[in-house]
Amino acid sequence: MNSLKDYTDPSFSKLLYQRLFANKEALVGFLILTALLLLVLPLFLSPFRLGLAGRYLCYAFVAVGLVMCWGKAGILSLGQGMFFGAGGYCMAMFLKLEASDPESTAIQTTPGIPDFMDWNQVTELPWFWMPFKSFPLTVLLILVVPLVLAFVMSFFYFKGRVTGVVFAILTQSMVACLWYFIVGNQGYFGGINGITDLKTLNGWDIREDSSQRILYFICSLLLLACILLSRYILSSRLGRVLVAQRDMENRVRFSGYNITSFKVFVFCFAAVISSIGGALFTLQVGFMSPNLIGVVPSIDMVIFTAVGGRESLLGAVYGALAVSYAKTIFSEAYPNLWMFFYGGVFIAIVLFLPKGLAGLYQDNIKVWVKNWMRKPETDPESLKIKESEVNNVE
Amino acid sequence: MSSNTDFILAIEDLTVSFDGFKAVDGLTLYINKGELRVIIGPNGAGKTTVLDLISGKTRATEGSIRFNNIELTKMKEHQIVRAGIGRKFQTPSIYGNLTVFENLELSYPYDRNVFGSLRFKRSQAVVEKIFEVAEEIFLEELLEKQAEFLSHGQKQWLEIGMLLVQDPELIMLDEPVAGMTAKERDATALLLKKIAKRRSVVIIEHDMGFVGKIADKVTVLHLGKIIKEGTMEAVQNDPTVKKVYLGH
Numbered sequence: 001m002n003s004l005k006d007y008t009d010p011s012f013s014k015l016l017y018q019r020l021f022a023n024k025e026a027l028v029g030f031l032i033l034t035a036l037l038l039l040v041l042p043l044f045l046s047p048f049r050l051g052l053a054g055r056y057l058c059y060a061f062v063a064v065g066l067v068m069c070w071g072k073a074g075i076l077s078l079g080q081g082m083f084f085g086a087g088g089y090c091m092a093m094f095l096k097l098e099a100s101d102p103e104s105t106a107i108q109t110t111p112g113i114p115d116f117m118d119w120n121q122v123t124e125l126p127w128f129w130m131p132f133k134s135f136p137l138t139v140l141l142i143l144v145v146p147l148v149l150a151f152v153m154s155f156f157y158f159k160g161r162v163t164g165v166v167f168a169i170l171t172q173s174m175v176a177c178l179w180y181f182i183v184g185n186q187g188y189f190g191g192i193n194g195i196t197d198l199k200t201l202n203g204w205d206i207r208e209d210s211s212q213r214i215l216y217f218i219c220s221l222l223l224l225a226c227i228l229l230s231r232y233i234l235s236s237r238l239g240r241v242l243v244a245q246r247d248m249e250n251r252v253r254f255s256g257y258n259i260t261s262f263k264v265f266v267f268c269f270a271a272v273i274s275s276i277g278g279a280l281f282t283l284q285v286g287f288m289s290p291n292l293i294g295v296v297p298s299i300d301m302v303i304f305t306a307v308g309g310r311e312s313l314l315g316a317v318y319g320a321l322a323v324s325y326a327k328t329i330f331s332e333a334y335p336n337l338w339m340f341f342y343g344g345v346f347i348a349i350v351l352f353l354p355k356g357l358a359g360l361y362q363d364n365i366k367v368w369v370k371n372w373m374r375k376p377e378t379d380p381e382s383l384k385i386k387e388s389e390v391n392n393v394e
Numbered sequence: 395m396s397s398n399t400d401f402i403l404a405i406e407d408l409t410v411s412f413d414g415f416k417a418v419d420g421l422t423l424y425i426n427k428g429e430l431r432v433i434i435g436p437n438g439a440g441k442t443t444v445l446d447l448i449s450g451k452t453r454a455t456e457g458s459i460r461f462n463n464i465e466l467t468k469m470k471e472h473q474i475v476r477a478g479i480g481r482k483f484q485t486p487s488i489y490g491n492l493t494v495f496e497n498l499e500l501s502y503p504y505d506r507n508v509f510g511s512l513r514f515k516r517s518q519a520v521v522e523k524i525f526e527v528a529e530e531i532f533l534e535e536l537l538e539k540q541a542e543f544l545s546h547g548q549k550q551w552l553e554i555g556m557l558l559v560q561d562p563e564l565i566m567l568d569e570p571v572a573g574m575t576a577k578e579r580d581a582t583a584l585l586l587k588k589i590a591k592r593r594s595v596v597i598i599e600h601d602m603g604f605v606g607k608i609a610d611k612v613t614v615l616h617l618g619k620i621i622k623e624g625t626m627e628a629v630q631n632d633p634t635v636k637k638v639y640l641g642h
Contacts, residue, residue: 004525007495009516237514240500244489251487251553254449255501255560256475265508 019235020228029314030227037220047209054216054284056324057223058084061277062301063308063316064226065270070302071310072234073266074246075163079171080274080301082178083146085293087275089182089189090145092288093129094138095198095206115197120187128188135202142279143272150271151264158263172295179294194289198282206283219280226273227313233269234313242266307349309358318357398463402427402564402594403448408457410447417443419618421457425564430590432597432605434629435615436638441598442484444615445566449481450474461564476506480562484569486549490542494533494552497541498524501556523559530588531555532581547578551585558589565589566596571604583607602630614638 009015021027041053062080069075102111108118113125131137153174157167182189189195198206205211233239245252245259253259282288291297300323308319326345330338353360403425410418418440425431433441446452448459450471459466466474475481489497502523505514528534531551536544541552550570557565570586571579579601586608589595599605605612605626612629614622616638622629629635 004518004521007516007521007524008518015515233512237500237505237511238508240489240492240496241511244492244500247491248487248489250451250483251489251556252500253471254451254475254481254483255556256472256503256506258470258472258507261508 016232020231022235026231030224033227033314033317034224037224038217042213042216047212050216051212051284052325052328053321054212054219055281056321057216057219057317058277058281058284059301059304059324060223060317060320061226061280062274063304063320064223064230064313065273066302066305067308067310067313067316068230068233068242068273069266069270070305071312072239072246073242073263075263075267076165076168076302077171077267077270078168078295078302079173079175079298080270081293081295081298082171082175083150083271083274084278084281084297084301085178085182085288085290086146086149086271087142087278087280088282088288088293089195089278090132090138090142090275091279091282092195092198093132094135095201095282096195097125097129097132098201099197099199114190114195116190116193116195117187122187126188142275146271146275147268150268154264154267155260158260158267172298175293175298176295179290182290190289192290194287194292196287196289198286201283207286212284215280215284219284222276222280223317226276227317230269230273230313238262238265303346305356307346307356309356311355312358315356315358315361322357399424399460400427401425402429402462403596404458404460404463405444405448406458406460408444408447408454408459410443410452410455416618418447421615421618421620423613423620425594425596428590428594430586430595430597430608430610431613432599432609432611433613433615434599434602434605438617439615440618441615442568443618445481445568445596445598448474448566449479472506475560475562476503478563480557480560480565482550482553482557482565482567482570484572486546486553488541488544488549488552488556491540493538493540494528494544495524495537497552498527498555498559501559503560527555527558530558530585532585547574547582550574551582554582554585554589562593564594564596566598568598569600570597571599571601579604 010018021030037057042050045053062084065083066077066080069077096114100112100114105111105113105115105118108115110118110123113122117125131141153171157170162170183192185191200206206215234242241252241257241262245257245262249259278288278293281292304320304323305316306319307323308317309315323345327338327342330341334341349356355362401424403423405421405423408418408421408423409416421440421444423444433444435441443452447454448461448466450466450469450473454467457467461474461477461479464477466477466479469477489500492500499516499520502520505511524537525534528537531554533544533548533551533555536548541549544552550573554567554570557567567586571582574582583604586595586597590608597608609626612624612626613620614629614632614635621638622632622635624632
């Protein structure tokens, strides 16, 4: 019989624990990922490979965001590069200003402004570059710019009930617009070359191996934090509403929920996470360019999520790591053919593993392991069935 | 502007046209507080459209719908629900991958905005309410069952239960016994009668036997217009109704 106590929520700390680690499996899965990111990879990878892993992890931020808005809430966005770029460019603008102090740019016509502005006959720092003189303000903007962008974009669409493929195409066209905007404004954003030659963060040289290592750890920790935050959201009533409106939109609407605000929320959340990833990417790579955030990278990000399993937060991280790593390996080994490999892998995933790597684990590996663990006992259940069959025949 | 009334629901001159086709045509309908009203009519009479109009799923072309003297025609779906109208769909609409308990919990009428639902805590009051409703809808033993594995009839009950958790003043049900066994129908008839003691209920139904069991008053709809209103007996003996149902 059910009792009240089994259902009411426990005290806060216990509740928080339950929400983050719903069961043993969720806890173990999270610990394995933590160990992999914080111990295994740093111990076994060369500085160069670890640096690559750090960059892949930046894409994992976007993938986690896509799990939230695409996998869970059913909003496919083909324009996440836009938000990745928002964070990336904010960080790049800050670093570029720091790299363009009057002494190191003394040979320019106008010293003290970024080099590409000087080449494009811009003689004064534009007003929208001003906030990036301050680091705290930059951090704030890394969070606020994608939020505002995502809100303005999604609010009117979702209010007008634009969903599904139409919304996906709109996001894609938005990211294409952004690409053209940056390329077209060479004097203000560095054009197709991007913002390059980034050296220090508040005087700390980000190009050295030791700082790359520290950035890798910061990146991993922030990613794990984002996963926990996402888990918290999903385990709350908000998370259940998100999934429910994906499957049964009308029922949710006629239960008195304003679906628009829920969709806007999850879209903004995904945008902010992606932006954090973008900012960390700039720090680790040392430059930011429109080709890192355009239409093609945006689709790549959806592929990472699909390969990892679009409903699995942990799967998204593995997906981003595995696909990016495979991309690197293929392109190193077969420079001419790797695109075909890449496309082939994606088709195979869509055809045979619609739930991605997470589905492979849930539906195959887990079942297989369970069966294998049960075998040593003489399987009393199957014996019983045989007995009853015998009885039936008689 | 029409004057205030004592009716819980007052529909006046309601018309909706889809590309010139009037699915509901100058409909006027009053529902009393505490009344259980059944709307019947042949296929295409506009029954479901009337529910769509009341619940805000479809926008009216003309006319007014007032609920406790609040005009509904300009309101959004969720605002109408929050004003106190619950609606069940023709095919059971439940969340298959959630348990019965979670299905009911999601309908609990507090903290329905984004940040409220992030904070939402399963307090004792919530759980008590859900237990109470679960018992009413005969699912108290199945709270932990995933909803997609319920029988068809149980799914119908669950959706009715989701409305009860919302505690609306007016409940609208679109064919609540469709696909139920005879036994389930009888149980549902009792359930609906019990529900109607505390609130007003509007039901759309095809099954005449069932209608006879539950209805106070029956409204017959045909081609978007009301052709007869009265007790079940009066309606069944009406020549126009017979003609409409049996053909010309």
